[in-house]
Amino acid sequence: MSDLERVVVLAGGLSNERQVSLRSGTRVSAALRAAGVEVAVWDVDASLIDELAADPPQVVFPLLHGVAGEDGTVKEVLELLGVPYVGAAPGACRTAFDKAVAKEVLSRAGVATPASVTLPKAAFHDLGATAVMARVVERLGLPLFVKPRAGGSAFGVTRVERAEELPGALMTCFGHHDEALVERAVAGTEIAVAVADLGEGPRALPTVEIAADGVYDYAARYTAGAVRFHIPARVPAAVAEEAARVAVRAHQALGLRHLSRTDAIVDAAGGVWVLETNVAPGLTETSTFPLAVEAAGLDFGLFCRELAASAVPSALGAPGAR
Amino acid sequence: MAIGDRHETDLDPWRGHYAERAAGMVASEVRALFAVASRPEIVSLAGGMPHVDGLPLETLGELMAELTRERGGTALQYGSAQGDPGLRESVCGVMSLEGIDAHPDDVVVTVGSQQALDLVARVFLDPGDTVVTEGPTYVTALGVFAACQARVAQVAMDEEGVDPGALAETFGRLAAEGRPAKLFYTVPTFQNPAGVTLSAERRAAVSEVCRRAGVLVIEDNPYGLLHYDRGEPMRALRADDPTGVVYLGSFSKTLAPGLRVGWALAPGPVRDKLVLAAESAMLSHSVFSQLVVDRYLRTQPWAEQLKEFRELYRERRDAMLRSLEAHMPRGVRWTSPGGGFFVWASLPEGLDSKALLPRAVGARVAYVPGTGFYADGGGRSHMRLSFCYPPIERIEEGVQRLASVIGEELTLRDTLGLAPGAER
Numbered sequence: 001m002s003d004l005e006r007v008v009v010l011a012g013g014l015s016n017e018r019q020v021s022l023r024s025g026t027r028v029s030a031a032l033r034a035a036g037v038e039v040a041v042w043d044v045d046a047s048l049i050d051e052l053a054a055d056p057p058q059v060v061f062p063l064l065h066g067v068a069g070e071d072g073t074v075k076e077v078l079e080l081l082g083v084p085y086v087g088a089a090p091g092a093c094r095t096a097f098d099k100a101v102a103k104e105v106l107s108r109a110g111v112a113t114p115a116s117v118t119l120p121k122a123a124f125h126d127l128g129a130t131a132v133m134a135r136v137v138e139r140l141g142l143p144l145f146v147k148p149r150a151g152g153s154a155f156g157v158t159r160v161e162r163a164e165e166l167p168g169a170l171m172t173c174f175g176h177h178d179e180a181l182v183e184r185a186v187a188g189t190e191i192a193v194a195v196a197d198l199g200e201g202p203r204a205l206p207t208v209e210i211a212a213d214g215v216y217d218y219a220a221r222y223t224a225g226a227v228r229f230h231i232p233a234r235v236p237a238a239v240a241e242e243a244a245r246v247a248v249r250a251h252q253a254l255g256l257r258h259l260s261r262t263d264a265i266v267d268a269a270g271g272v273w274v275l276e277t278n279v280a281p282g283l284t285e286t287s288t289f290p291l292a293v294e295a296a297g298l299d300f301g302l303f304c305r306e307l308a309a310s311a312v313p314s315a316l317g318a319p320g321a322r
Numbered sequence: 323m324a325i326g327d328r329h330e331t332d333l334d335p336w337r338g339h340y341a342e343r344a345a346g347m348v349a350s351e352v353r354a355l356f357a358v359a360s361r362p363e364i365v366s367l368a369g370g371m372p373h374v375d376g377l378p379l380e381t382l383g384e385l386m387a388e389l390t391r392e393r394g395g396t397a398l399q400y401g402s403a404q405g406d407p408g409l410r411e412s413v414c415g416v417m418s419l420e421g422i423d424a425h426p427d428d429v430v431v432t433v434g435s436q437q438a439l440d441l442v443a444r445v446f447l448d449p450g451d452t453v454v455t456e457g458p459t460y461v462t463a464l465g466v467f468a469a470c471q472a473r474v475a476q477v478a479m480d481e482e483g484v485d486p487g488a489l490a491e492t493f494g495r496l497a498a499e500g501r502p503a504k505l506f507y508t509v510p511t512f513q514n515p516a517g518v519t520l521s522a523e524r525r526a527a528v529s530e531v532c533r534r535a536g537v538l539v540i541e542d543n544p545y546g547l548l549h550y551d552r553g554e555p556m557r558a559l560r561a562d563d564p565t566g567v568v569y570l571g572s573f574s575k576t577l578a579p580g581l582r583v584g585w586a587l588a589p590g591p592v593r594d595k596l597v598l599a600a601e602s603a604m605l606s607h608s609v610f611s612q613l614v615v616d617r618y619l620r621t622q623p624w625a626e627q628l629k630e631f632r633e634l635y636r637e638r639r640d641a642m643l644r645s646l647e648a649h650m651p652r653g654v655r656w657t658s659p660g661g662g663f664f665v666w667a668s669l670p671e672g673l674d675s676k677a678l679l680p681r682a683v684g685a686r687v688a689y690v691p692g693t694g695f696y697a698d699g700g701g702r703s704h705m706r707l708s709f710c711y712p713p714i715e716r717i718e719e720g721v722q723r724l725a726s727v728i729g730e731e732l733t734l735r736d737t738l739g740l741a742p743g744a745e746r
Contacts, residue, residue: 014364016680019357045363125737133738155351155680167738171674174734175681222349225334232328286333295329 004037004309008057010074012043015066016176017153020222023284024063028304032061035301037308044074052081059311060085061304063283065152070280071097086311088279092255096279097150099181102254106274109253111246113274114265115140116183118149121174129167136182137163143185146170148177152278154217159185183275188267190216191233193247194281194292195260196303199310202251202260204244205292209233224286231295239270250277258307261289342449343469352691355679359688365720367642367707368688370514370663372575373634378622385617393613401609403601405431405585409616413585416619417571419554420546421561424587430596433607435544435572435584439507440466441599442540442568442586446504447472452496454503456484458666458695458704460514460542463507467697473501474697481657483510483520486527493535503537511556512545512662515695515706519556519660529563538592539563544572544584545662547628550636552660565589573615575663576628581611635663635710638717642709645721651729656707663710666692668703672740673731675705681731687723 009032011025012018029039042051044064052060060083062074072093078085088096096102100118107113117136124132137144146169148156156176158169173180190212194205209230212220220226232240247262254260254277261281265273281289293303359366389397404410410426417424432438447453449471455463457476467474477484477492489506496503508528510520520528532539541559549555560569572584586596600607618624642665646656653670669675675691682688692704707724709717735741 019354172677175677218351219348225332225337228332230330
């Protein structure tokens with residue numbers, strides 16, 4: 001793998017998760033450099049295509065979160081330019097980034113996800129908001145989570161305890177996306193399962209339990225010290241194994257590549273409920289994916305180098321390569 | 323760590339070591355959105371950045387080179403914590419434009435007026451002490467008071483600034499509650515963020531209310547010389563009250579924020595404490611920056627330059643007010659500042675400026691939600707719009723984008739039954 005010469009890390013972009021992306025970019029580029037790889041960090045703007053065409057890197061490591069970065073758009077551009085990259089292909093990105101579609105794919109693959117409905121803003125207007133909201137509460141019960149149909153970092157996500165909080169939560173959600181995914185809140189232990197594929201097929205890394213003091217919101221996610229992580233999660237071994245199995249199945253069902261992170265809740269009966277599978281998991285200093293990598297006994301820099309190397313065409317023949 | 327070891331972490335080995343005052347220092351969604359707002363694709367009506375490109379940069383370059391050649395030995399050496407005596411003299415000349423008769427000995431040069439405020443807070447505030455401010459007030463002043471673990475009580479303003487009667491009432495209530503106010507922090511002229519100015523009629527009354535209550539006034543005046551509708555600057559509170567006011571001034575808006583030169587003018591005993599506090603905070607500030615400012619004031623036609631800035635900002639303000647008038651949906655209101663950098667807009671009931679920000683950023687326009695300017699999380703129905711930085715056509719474009727986002731939000735509000743009086 002030491003033939004890896006130069007990696008371009010893409011970080012920034014114009015989504016609301018720009019700052020998170022920049023943090024992921026900083027962390028990964030430092031780790032790659034420590035592992036002896038030459039790294040350039042590029043932002044995503046109108047000059048990107050020209051730059052990539054003028055000086056095509058051996059491999060691109062996209063660390064973009066949110067719209068354009070995570071929904072497959074940038075990958076589509078990389079495909080057009082014939083530049084190899086780390087992570088899932090555009091089609092799989094589109095599926096995974098859309099929480100509503102991804103939930104259907106996961107359900108069909110036998111992965112349990114909490115009951116939900118997805119409603120565009122227009123539905124409330126056309127069908128009468130009061131009636132729609134009443135049905136939603138009746139069908140899903142309380143508490144609920146209202147989430148933008150796409151997006152990460154808990155932006156626009158609100159936990160709703162009482163029916164009268166639903167309109168405000170929808171307002172917040174629609175600030176981020178024109179469609180809301182309203183999901184039954186499952187009580188239990190919050191876990192994240194990182195899945196990595198370095199060419200030998202996807203495997204789950206140790207489960208990370210997120211013991212947030214309250215909701216695992218933006219401040220909790222990106223303030224070191226705000227959340228306690230237990231690795232592996234404090235769940236029975238059989239449950240941890242099931243969670244690992246579910247995460248790998250989700251990774252495969254969504255057609256993902258190289259890396260993913262499945263967020264789930266383990267309920268009191270030991271059932272694993274998948275909330276979502278992230279196609280571009282955060283790799284910041286406070287993200288769970290790097291914690292899982294280290295808990296697996298791997299050096300994060302070497303891990304990133306192997307990921308990047310496995311995306312290079314010279315590694316053709318390896319299952320994870322294109 | 324071997325595989326399979328149970329392990330727990332909160333990713334910060336020093337978590338238990340932080341001072342209580344660091345408790346509020348956490349990541350924020352609004353700040354994350356500003357990371358996007360700083361991109362050129364977005365019209366930022368958020369930051370209060372002055373138009374430094376309008377400065378005579380060539381001349382400033384020559385002046386700096388000259389300074390290094392002629393006085394490098396002084397400019398690059400440590401200086402006194404009180405600041406360069408020549409600059410302090412020049413500062414008195416600047417303050418005289420606002421009616422202040424000051425002696426250079428009473429001036430303490432600081433790293434922007436922000437540091438002056440920080441030093442004042444350190445010198446006066448114990449945890450639990452109470453500061454009274456205008457509501458809304460300058461966001462970073464709230465940060466300084468929070469770092470001192472002070473409590474903040476805010477007094478509402480109208481078009482003429484803070485109402486002396488309401489201020490007296492607040493002082494009285496706080497005293498009765500056993501937590502009398504120690505300081506009254508005010509930006510009386512072209513207030514940040516509200517853009518309003520304490521009227522001449524109210525100035526004497528406010529000073530009198532503070533004097534009676536035994537409350538020290540902190541007059542923060544970075545925008546006083548940037549007046550667009552009057553022939554001369556407003557008379558400072560300090561001009562008529564040399565013992566009851568600590569005046570904070572700055573060259574950040576009139577010259578360049580990158581130089582980081584501000585000052586405090588304080589009564590003798592306070593000044594002595596500020597100098598000692600400055601010494602322990604940073605030993606001495608940049609002598610180079612101070613000498614650049616002093617030389618600029620002494621050798622360049624800075625009053626003319628200021629006039630040019632006033633004209634430029636006046637045009638930008640007018641463009642913003644015109645655009646607001648032309649495009650904003652009914653029910654949106656805003657202030658008409660006579661100077662400074664900011665317009666304060668109020669949204670119709672049921673709209674939340676913080677929840678609206680991601681949608682606005684998505685539409686490529688940014689502003690500062692009102693919540694940052696209140697200590698108690700109020701201000702959700704307000705936003706600060708700055709007109710100082712973008713050129714006129716960008717201001718117009720930005721206001722149009724914002725108006726259309728607010729329009730959509732109003733429709734959504736009505737749809738979801740969040741309009742005032744709607745049955746839910």
